[in-house]
Amino acid sequence: MWRSVLAFLFVSAPALGSPVLIKAAHLVDGVSDRPRDGVAVVVDGDKIVALGAAADLAAKNPGAKVIDLGNATLLPGMIDAHTHVFLNDDVGPGVYDAILLKQSAPYRAIEAAANARTALMYGFTALRDLETEGAMYADVDVKVAITRGVVPGPRLQVATRAFAPTGMYPLRGYNWELELPIGVQTIDGPEQARKAVREQVGFGADWIKFYADHGVYEGKPDRPVRSVVNFTPVEAAAIVDEAHRLGVKVAAHANGWDGIDSALRAGVDSIEHGQGITDDLATRMVAQNVSWCPSMMAYQYAIKKLGSDPRSWMAQHHKAAVARAFKRGVKIAFGTDAGAFPWSMNPAAEAKLMVDAGMPPMAVIRSVTSVAAALLDPLCKPGAKGCAKSELGEIAPGKHADLIAVSGDPIKDITELERVTWVMKAGVVWKTPAP
Template identity: 45%
Template sequence: MKSLSILLSLLLLTGVAGVAQTKITAVKCGKLIDGKSDTPVENVTVLIEGNKIKEVGKNVRIPNGASVIDLSAATVLPGLIDAHTHILLQGDITTEDYAVQILKESIPYRALRGSLACKTALLNGFTTLRDLGTEGSMYADVDLKKAINNGVIDGPRLFVAGRAINSTGHYLLSNREYAWEWRVPKGLIEITGADEARRAVREEISYGADWVKIYADRSYYQLPDGSFRSLQNFTPDEINALGNETAMHRKKMSAHAVTPDGIIPAIKAGAASVEHGFGIDDECIKLMVEKGIYWCPTIYVNVWVAEGRAAAGSPINKVFSEALPVTFNKAHKAGVKIAFGTDAGGFDWTENQA
C-alpha cells in the first residue's frame, strides 16, 4: 500500500493546481490502468506539460530537458476523484463529536487541519475533491482552494460549496440541546421563505462557492413494508427558489437527500446530484434515470458511523447498510449515473478514502 501511495503521488502532479505551466514531465509506466482498457497497458509513457496530460502512448517522444520519472517496474493509475468530502470536518459519529469542533475549535485552527486533510487526500490518490459544506467554518474551503491554486499548500483540485443551506431549526447545533438563552452557532446557513433562500444562494456564490449544497430532508425512519421515509426540510416555494436561483447563476445544486421525501422534491427543484440517498426507491430511480441525475451514495461513511450512532440511540444507519446492496444494484442496472464519494470528514481523515 505504501508503494502504491508513492506511485500515485508521483503521477498526481497532474492534479496539483500549483504546478508550473512550462514544466514537462515524462512518466515511464511499466503498467498503466488508463480507465478505458479492460486490462493494464504495458510499457507506456505519460507526457505531462504543466498540470495537464499532453500525450499517452507506447511511442511518446520525450523532449530534451524533460524530467523523467521511471516507474517501469510499477503499475500507475490516473488521479482519483472524490465527489463528496468535508475537508473542514474531522469525523462526527455523534452530535457531541460535531459540537466539539463547532464550539471548541476556531475557524483558523480548523482550516489548518483542513490543509492537512487536503494533503492526505492527495497522498491517498485523489487529485480532485468536490467538498460539500464547511460545517461551521464559513468560507474557509474557498481559502483552501485559493491556497492550493496559488501553490501555498499541496492539495487536490477543489470544487467547493461553502456553508450549505437548510431551513431554520433543522441542523446542528440544535437549540434543543443548549440553554435557550444562547445563540448557538450553526453548521450552515438557515433560511425561512423563498426570499431568504435566494439570498442564501447569492451569498454562497458571491463568496466563491462552485456548488450550492442543500439539506432536503431529516429524521429518517423505516416503515413495516421496508420502505424509508423522512421529514422534508423545505416548503415547495423554498426549495424551488433555491433551485431557480442556482440555475440563474449557471451553477449546480447538490442535495443531501436520503429518502423519497427529500430526493423527489430536490430533483424536481433542479438538483444535479443526490447525496447519500440510502433510502431510494423505484420512483426515485426512474426519475433519476429520466433526468440524468447523479447519485453519490457515500456507502462507507454509513458503515463507519452505524455502530456508534446505534449505541447513541439511532440504529437507522445499520438498517440503511443492510438495505444498500439491493438498492445500489437496482439503481446501477437501471442506468442511474453513480458518482464515487466517500464523505471523508464524516469519518476521520486518518481513514484511507480508497
C-alpha cells in the same frame, strides 16, 4: 526548529521541468473498459500532451526526463465528490456540538488544510467539499491557498455553508436564551432562498448544497426508507432556479424516498447519500441526468462506532440502492463523506464497498475518475457555446497531468486504490514509492 517544521509543511514540491516521459507496465485511462500495457504518457507543464507506445514516445522525446514506475499501474488522479475537510470525525453524542462550540474558524481552516494534504497523499487530486459545517466561507480560503501554492492539496470545489430551514439543523436542544452557532445557513421562504444563493455564490461557492430532508427516517429492511422533507416545493425550486441562473450546480442531501423525490422535483444536479433510492427514483435520475454520491463508508463507520445504532438497517438499503441504481444506469460518482469519519481512514476504502454492492471494479474506477470529473464539470445549458468541460479524470492528451500509480492490479483487487505509491498533480510529483 520551528522554521524547519514550517518549511516541511508548506513548501511546494519542486517542478520537474518539461517534458516528462512517464512509463508504467499497465495503464487504466479512466474511461475505457480495458487496461493497456506497454504505453507511456508525456507530460509538459501541467498537461498531458501525448499517450502511446512507450518505445515510440521515447524515440520522439529523446530529451525528456524519464519517470519509470516499473510494474505499476498508472491511473488518473482519484476524485472524491463528497468530502468535509473541515471535519475530522463528527460521530457520537456531543462530538459535532463540541466542534462548533470549541473550535474557532481559523483553527478549523488550519485543520482543513492538513486534511486536504492528507487526501492528496492518498491519491485524491480533486475534491468536491460539501460545506464547512459552521466555518462560514473558510473553505474558499483553503481553496485559494491551495491554488496559489501556499499549502499542498487537491483541486477543490467548495459549497461554503449549505442550507436548511429554521430548526432543522444542529446545534439544537440547548437553552433557548443562548445564541448558538448552526452548522448551515438557515433560510425560510423563496426570497430568502434566492438572496442566500446569491450571497454564497458571491463569496465563492462552486456548488450550492441544501438539506432536502433531515434525520427522522422510517422503514425496515423490507420497506422503503422514508424521511421528513425540509423545504416546501417553492423553497427548493427557488434554491435550484437561482443557482442555475447564476451558473452553479446544486447538490441535495437526501436520505429517504421523500427527500430524494423532493430534490428531483426541484431539479438538483446530484443526490447525496440516497439510501431511499427505489427503481422509480433511479429511472427518474437517469432521465434527469442526476448523479449520485452514495457515501457508504461514512454510514458503515457510524454504525461500527456507535455499536447499536437503531438505524443500522439503513446500511442494507444503501447496498441494495447501489446495485439498483447501477443496473439502471444512474451516474454513480465516487463520494465518501470523508470528515464524517476521521481522515486517518483512507476514503479509497469506499471502492471495496461499491464492489461488494455489485459494481464491477472497472466501473468503480470510472466512478472515482471520469464519472466524478463529469459531475465537477461546470453547468452547461443545452446549446451553450464555449462551455468548458472537465480536464480531469482521464489519461488523454489535453487533460490535466493529475496521475497516480499503484503497485498491483486494481481490477483484480480494488483495494489497491488504498495503497497509492505515486502521486502527480498538475505535473508536479507529490509522492514517490518508499525506497
